[in-house]
Amino acid sequence: MKKIFFLLFLPFIFSSCLEEIEFDIPDDQRDKIAIQGKLLKGNPSIVEITVTSLFDFDGVNNPNRQAGAVVTLHRRNGQQIEIPYFIPRLSHYLEIEVDNPDFEIEENKEYQLRVELADSRKYESDWEMLLPTPNPNKIEIDVVQKQGFGNANTVEIQDYLEVYINTPLKANGASENQYFFWEKEGVHRLTGGLSSPDTSKICYVNHSISNDKLLLANGKTISGDSASIFLFDTRIDYRFAQGYYLTLYQQAMTQNAFEYFEKIDELIDRDATIFQTPAGRVRGNIFSSVPSEEVFGFFYVAQSDTIRLFIEPQDVGSPALFCPPEVIPMAETFDNYPCVDCLFALNSTLIKPDYWVE
């Protein structure tokens, strides 16, 4: 359902407004535990879990890692494997090879997460079924024009890239359409210092497209065996000036997991509408051994299928570079560092991704 109504009505549209206010929230939730993670079947399969306490709603304190937590992954047949803490990712992280005989990752099998904290508090998830995921057919893109605000806060027409995924709605053997979740990744190329291009220096910048909207689709509400599903749109800007690789990870998940993420999506993608569903408390599938203790988070399992699309600059109207060549970079301004050296861009590397083929 699209976000309805509010934008309307009448002259009020001219003066209605959304403005930031101070809101006094007590910071008494810091002792509550959140466990969030996933098992993604692939080659290799990966397991990644975070075990933290809550942090304040305004982000004053950081997530407090529960040091010493023992995290184990279990399979119904009795196999189990410990997931160690992996410092570079600030999480419990493990890659499991396809042919690992000690812990097999298979479709239509159930898995469970168990966590024991250093203070002996114990938590476990519901058993989650690993469902097969249909292979997506292709990524489709479209360039559209939308109204937006320019740098001088003036209304202007801007180019946007709309991204769709064309996919079967059920995997082989599945009896009905499935629930889908996508993760996305964008990498764009940046050459040298842009104001004085050094073409010998090529950076690859991993760019988060957006983090405030989950990509979900309920296949059960879509007719037919396949569909072209709108996923997201993004402004066409300097990221697309020298080549852009879009990667989507398609996952089919259980109804429980889908409903959890659907609720989370409602919480993080809230519009300023007077008719929006009120926020609420989302209960996950992880429970404490002490029934009265409230614990947050969800553990889900899925087969992850990867699909990529290389977007040439000319596909999207050849947008301008990050720094127009005539602009003399001001090195003391952080934002302009990439104009001097592309490695100054956030999440930039000289290592070309192995999938990068033009």
Place this chain on the structure above:
Amino acid sequence: MALKLRKSAIDLEEVVVEAEAPDANIDRLEIGVEQIDMQQIKKLPAVLGETDIVKGLLLHPGVSTIGEGAIGFNVRGGDVDQNLILQDNGVLFNTSHALGFFSSFNTEMVKNVELYKGNIPAQYGGRIVSVLDVQMRDGDFNKFKMKGGIGPVSSRISLEGPLQKGKNSVLFGLRSSYTDWVLKQARNLEVQNSSAFFYDANFRFTQRFKNNNSLIISAYSSDDSFDYNETFGFDYNTLMGQINYKSILGKDISSDFSLVASQYQSSQFDYIGLDASELQNEVNLIKAKESLYIVGKNGEEIDVGLSSTLYSVKVGNRLPFGEGSQVIPKELENEKGLESAIFLNASWIFTTNLSISGGLRLVNYMYLGPKTIFQYEDDENPSLTNTTGTILQSGILNTYWSIEPRFSARLKLNPTTAIKMGYSRTAQFINQLFNSDSPTPSSQYQLSTPYIEPSRSHNFSVGVFKNSKDNNWESYIELYGRAIDRLVEYKDFAQLIANEQIETELLSGMGRSYGMELSVKKKKGVYNGWLSYTLSRSERQVQGISNNNWYPSNFDQPHNLALVFNYQYNKRHTFTVNFNYSTGRPTTAPIGNYRTPDGLIIPVFSERNQFRIPDYHRLDLAYTLGMGYRKTSKIKTSWTFSVYNFYGRRNAFSVYFTQKPYAPTRANKLSILGSAFPAVTANFEIQ
């Protein structure tokens, strides 16, 4: 010169004298009744100059709203759909135009408005909180008139007159909007590409017979449609027809029979994409009512009668819209219910000072088939996971009875002071489902079913009424309480759209509200006006919400103040100031966050309604230049100049919490009105 006069008999035209005693508020038996002064309503500052009954109601104690743009109104902390809205004998399901900015009543057509806030006479039923009884006026029986008004976004016109002088009258009223020119002024192109329109039309024919009987045939139609940049839109309309026959059966007995047919339809459209769809809802009603009014030898007044209402509800169809849509059509079975009642209400004057009114309403409600009923392992807690199957049933699927005693008493301590009290038991068999701050025009209606029991309420009131200065000053203080069983509440993230197992998204609980209402009014004089203040609480307790503890309802506003001040230099010139204040209503807020391995920050929200949005206050001004004094003028005009929200207060309708990547969560307030709104309205009358 001497003139000799001779006696002669001539037939005079009928003169109808209607007036209210200056101490009617003391004499009236019922407690908790607000009578709306239509003349005053027309002078109040209004949004874009559009005179509005519902906005006028909000200036009385115990009546509130959650903000501009909200549909309907809340009485003593009750829900919007717990008010019975009557236009004569017909039931209206939506009283709002333009998402709640205007009400659907054309004030030009209205004779009288009464709001029963708690103690409801036995003649009324079907809602647990209040009854808004809007009586429409007859047209002129003797001459033709045309009245109208022109405002910035809408205009109205009415025509009236007799077909046979003195015997009958016809009244026709039309009100329509022309908002597109306003939308074109928007800075936003998408708004410029949008359209909005509403109209309402009233027709009333009244025939008087020689035996003093009368027949009234009336019709009402309204429609709202919106289209936002060809992206989404909606349309909702009401169609209602009534026949009313009033007859004098004897010296002390009269009859009032009415037959009403009413339909409310709404559609909501998403035009674009794979999920382009149309959501349809509809509720139909056919109601017959017969009541007898009997006056006893000792002045007793008895109302006795019966009524029957057949509901037919389309509870929500979702259909694909356009060729590209891949939405799976979902058409739910219609629901039917029959609500029948017999009622008796009697008033006795025991002594000059003591009067008592007692009544009983006996209601039978039947949920009718054919209908597919879902079966659950535990009928008390239906859920998707404990669904065991379905069964197709016909005939009467479920029956509920409701015995509803009503009682009022008035004790006059002296000619200007009275103590009143009242009690009523009420039940409600139809609810509007909306899991948002405000219902939408397309929020569905839901009948009581085997799994959704009717809500029932005990309503208590007691108060002291005092007049002074020759009844020019009226004041009262009332204490009230309400206890509701089987209140319909929603699970977090309830999915209400086209859900054939709607009972799995609902919870049943208890509600309570209590408070004190204070009103002081000066009726006449160069300076007049009134002050209303309400101190109240409205709370709920539902298993599964807020750890099963009592929590504030969405409409809990402990302090509510309204001040209306008129400076009436003479009958033609009136300057009006209106000030409103209310406590911010409850909201649910994030109290913490956690982060996924991918960096997604997930907020954890508080239990329901544990915080409050900022308080509301607003000042409005109006100057009315009334019609001229010359009675011989064929054309009379009046003008109202008003400024709504004079100091441009950006009152919060809601508080929203937003997060951006790599940034902490922030609280934002949504203001529907962000500035002052001046308006000029011209009214005319041609006769």
